[in-house]
Structure formats: C-alpha cells, structure tokens
Amino acid sequence: MRDVSALFAIRERYDDLSAKEKQIADFILEHPRESVNPSIEELAERIGISESTMVRFAKKLGYSGYQRFRIALARETVPVTSQLFEREVIDASDGFDAVFNSAIASLLETQQSLDRGLVLEVATLMTNARNVYLMGLGGSNIVAEDALHKLVRTGINCQWAADFHLQLMMASQGTKDDVALLISHTGSGYDSIALAEELKSNEVRLVVLTSNPRSPLARLADHVLAVKTGASVAVSESFSARIVNLAIIDLLYIHVMELLDERGIEQLNRMRASIAKRRV
Template sequence: MTQTAISSIKTNYQHLNNTEQRIADSILANPTVAHDFTIQELAVISGVSSASVSRFVKHIGWESFREFSLALAANDSDDTFFGEIEDTDSTDDIIRKVFSGADNALNATLERLDTNDFDVAIDLICNAKLVTLFGIGGSSIVAFNGYHKLLRTPLNVQQHPDYDIQLMQAVRMDKKDCAIVISHSGRNHDTLTIAEKLKANGVPIIVITAFATSPLAKLADVCFVSLAEEVNFRAESMSSLIAQLTIIDSLFTLVGFHLGKDSHHVLDNVRQAIEATRVPNK
C-alpha cells in the first residue's frame, strides 16, 4: 500500500545519506505520480545514479524497485498517513487523527512483519534459561508490558526500569538466555550499551524498534520494525508505541500457544491469585 511505502521513507529519512534524501525528497514532492517513474526517471529527477536509487530502496526495507513501485501504485491518493495536527482542527478532528494514526501504524507494521522472524523469536524465547526485557524511558513501558504478559507463562522472565540494574542484568546473561530489547529510535546510548554487553556475552537479541537501519537493529538476531510516522505534538510516536505493544502481545500469544498445557496451568494459577485480591461482586 502507498501508506506503507511512503511511511517507510518518512520513518527512515533521518538515517538516509544526502544522496538518498534527494531521492526521498523527489518521491515525497510527487506522491501521486511517483509510482509511474522508472528507476532511470527517478534517478534523473533526483540527480543521482540508477544504482543509488536501487540502494535507496533496499535501505528503506524493500527487496526491489519494482516491489517499491507497486506499493506506491496501490493507492495514488494524497498521503494522509498520520496527518499533522493543524491549528484549525477541532477536538473531533484531532481525536480521529490520533485513532487513524494508531490504526495505520498497526496496518503498516503488519504489512512489513515476517512470520519467519516470529518463528525464530519464539524458538529463542521458549528455549531460553532466562528471558530479560530491556527498555529505557518510553520503551520501558513496552518492556514492562512484555514482562507483565510473560509472567503468565512458565518462562523465567525479568525486567527492571532502572538503567544501572538493566546493565547488571545484561552482563550476567549468556548464550543460554534471551534478551528482548526495545528502543523507538534504536539509537539510545544507554540501550546500545546494554545491547553491546549482551552481544559480547553471546546472548541472542530480539529487537523491537521503529528504524530498521538503526545501530540497535544491526545488533539484533531478530528485528521487528514498528512503522509509524512522527508528527507534531508526538516527539516519539505514540502510534509506534501501540504497534510495539502489539508485537509484544503477538510474541506472548505465540509463546502461550507453543508451550500449550504448561502455559494454561501457570495462567490459571495467576488468575486465581489475582482474583483473590478483588472485592467480590454484590
């Protein structure tokens, strides 16, 4: 879909080099006709070589220029993916844009997810001696959500919001464990330090990020990319957060399904314990 193609440019734009940004600018300046460009025409319009266009397309996550062009052609309407909030917007307009952003983030992310990556990730998680979730700042919300969910499985899991403790957890892990590392930008210095410690210890790393070409993504054994466009009033996209939470939910559901009866037993015990803390209905 066009929204996915356009969003793949916008979410990766800040990580493109000058040549690639010229290509991106040419497409974004002509969103309704860009799908008609041949690779040679786009190269001429952008003032670059055809080889540069080919590298650009692969850099933002597409296998070939043809695949990228077909995605652009799927919908040649004006791109409203995560439309900016305008001064003239009413309360209803803003609410609808926020909900639309969340819906588009989920659809765009789903389009780019590879089920084979989930199979690999589930194998790593289910066979790990210890699963630890890492995230700093806003990403700690996703990490804690994953921890909260995976406590309902037979897995040995841990998570802590404090960076120093996360760092200590990382250096104590080894190749028999598994780490799930979340970072919206994939460039947070503290998160990268943790990931590098994990890598040095041979720990399998599952990364959830919004940027497929980020330094963190390059350290991953498996990487899940949450597609969402940053807009005004949202320095780190709330829509990306929703997509990342849904990736975590997918991993949790697959783990529960994979572990079968063992998961049901743990889940029943957890439910009974939680239910005992609630006031009975009258």
C-alpha cells in the first residue's frame, strides 16, 4: 500500500465499511495509540467483533493484512523513542539508561509472572525426551542456538538447524517421544506456524517461548512460556525479549542439570575436559 496515514485511510474509506468494520474504525479513531499494543485477538475481544472481521477491515483499507495495518498505525501514533527503546523514555538522548532499564524491567516482570512449576515441567519433558528440537527463525534462531550451546553439555540429545527447511525436515522426523522448544517473539510468522503444525502432526510435544501468549503459534502449543516485554508485538525485533528468552534458557538448563543429578555433572565434566585441551 502507498505510504499514507493509517488514520487518514480509515476516514477516507469510512463510508465503504460495514457496520462491524465501522465499529472497529470508531474504536481506533477514538483510541489510536491504545489500539497498537494489543494482539489482534485481544483487540477483537475488546471491541466485541471477530478476528476475521479485523483482517477484512485492514484489507479494505488497502493493507495486505492486519499486521501491516498495525505497523502503519504504530509508526503514526507511537513516539519514535518508544519504537526504538520499546518503552517510554523521558530523555531519549540517554540511550544508555533506556537500554538497560528496558531489559531490567522485562526481566523483573517475567520473573514475577512466569509459572515456576511450568518451567520445571518443561525441563522434565526435555530431560526424558528421545530428542529435543530447538527451533526459531531470524533472531529467535540465535536464541535457539544458545539453547543448544547450554543443553548439549547436559548429555541430552539436542537438535538445531539455522535453515528453515532443515528445521522443517527435523520436524517431519519427530515422534511422541520427542519435545520441541519453538521460540518466536510475535508468534505470528507463517514459517513458525508451519513448523508447529508439522511437529503437532507427528505428536511431538510442543513448548512455545513467546512474548504473545495469545498468538496463533501459542494456540498450537502444549505449553507456553510467556515473556513480558514493554514492546508492542507489532515491533518484531524486541531486544528485551531476547534477553529474557536467554534467561529462561539458562533456567531450563539449570533445572535439567538438577534433574540429571550425578549423570549431568559427569557429562558437564566431560565437556569441560574436552574444552580445556584447547586452551593454552
């Protein structure tokens, strides 16, 4: 779509909208900034219409989908500092404090909200699994690789790949005795959903690590580990989400090691001895 104000597009096409679409338009025009952060599921529920109506509304305005519309709305209504630093900042010139404060706030919020019993349950599934698939795309794949770097030292059988097609091939070989940890900030990417659907078709137990627990990807999961961030899910490159994800990976690693007990320590010492040979 042409680069035009999202709010202007609503006003321009208002008379062409259906009654339910006008209900969406009225809410967004009255609460433009408050309409950016909620997921499509949350906003649809708040307005009292279906998600499919939200999608039709965005397409009638000329956008390829609701996500594209929301990004345009965010650019228009959310301050540049919030788009850059993920949270509202008083002095945008001080990026040093903004970056650290955003990460600290996200870590504390997640620490308070995360279900500790669920984390232990996921760690138990990983410990007893035949294979643990560590998956993600883009920046989330870097987090998945970090999970491999941690968990491989426990001795459990971990599998990771950078390429989407290789991940899809791995998913096709899964069984009910396997566990997959699929990482996605937004939980709305077509490829992430394709991986989840392939895993579920093979009865692999699916754990999703995401900032959007009401996303299409989260709805496919057996277990959802939810990350709290100050960023809108319309912002796909949440920096603080990555930091919290890494902390959760560390937590899973610690739980797995505790569950493995002496066997885990033995595997860890083997890894340390191997690495030590390569040091001066």
